[in-house]
Amino acid sequence: MTRIELPLVHVLRETEKNGIKLDTRQLEIVERRINADVIQLEREVWELAGEEFVIGSPQQLGVVLFEKLKLSRKRRGKTGYSTDARVLQAIRDEHPIIPKIERYRELSKLAQTYLVALPNWIGDDGRLHTTFEQTTAATGRLSSINPNLQNIPIRTETGREIRACFIAEPGNQLLSVDYGQVELRVLAHIANEQVLRDIFLRGEDVHTETASAVFELPPEQLDVGMRSKAKMVNYGIVYGLSAYGLADRLQIPQDEAQEFIDRYLERFPAVAQFMQDAVEQAEQHGYVSTLFGRRRQIPEIRARNWQMRSLGRRLAVNTVIQGTAADIIKVAMVNCHNALAAAGLTTKTILQIHDELLFEGPAEEMEAAKEIVTREMIGAADMDPPLTVDAGVGDNWLSAK
DNA sequence: TCTGTCACG
């Protein structure tokens, strides 16, 4: 814990009480269309399989795909075949049933978790109220339950339609402000990595510049694959990557992945030093600390089992970064709350989604609120490189982003 | 109640 937790309790309870409005009419329109698609897809999958079965059962699906249709099996779980999204993607070209199943999975997930379940959580005031847990995530992040409003869809087109159903009351608007690349900025700051720092200071795209450094090419000569690989490596560093894990993700040989990592750490030597320091801190003290002093015990680092010890090393690195980012936005939440009230505004905090804060208030307050929140979020921590934010205002959550 | 899957950061 840090000293921010106590004042945050007050902000969180108020945020939970504020809630957010769900446009149930629009949600029903989306639901009807998705349900029709799901039923149609189910028929087509059964047709291609030559039998009726429960597509939502990984067990039954595994039997159909790998025994009946004899498609190439990839990983297997504890109980049987794995049929997760990555497996399906890998065998997509083997049979026309696969794209149908992928689409079925996407739509039925959205229908079950959001379209059907969410309206049941609407309270007497016609709004959704989550509960923020402050003592659940080991890194110091918040979590959101009953319902979870930190995992509202945005990545697919249908997902975005659902997000657009989160709206402001008439006369109000939503203000969404999120940190730009906060974990990589935290990494640059804590690791004291001047090359990474300079990328941010110049305002460049960090993944493109990383690709440029690793592949030794000017940005304009990079192909799209190089940027996305660099992005994977950047995230991998934050998560505590291994050559094995990276090779798996990038679908490249392990020695090639090792070369990426070596090259990256060569270009950003202070990052390598930081990772080593985090691991050593965990080994010596049994815990790591964030920039703000939050501690996480890492008993895994002293396990006899090498897999467990490896996990401990990844946790040591990741916790410092993810936990520091969590500390920063917690400070920002308290400061935004106080600054908005001090300015005499009625704009309220509605949600926190790890690197984003969502507010609702009268349309005429939005410009002032945006200025205050931007200032407070950037000022929550004195960082080099400095923190940056993207702010947007809209009638719904999608248009505010 | 556990497992697999997948929504988000």
Added chain:
DNA sequence: ACGTACGTGACAGAC
């Protein structure tokens, strides 16, 4: 040689 990217929560199906 070993084989996992970090952090969550909710749902359906299987047991």
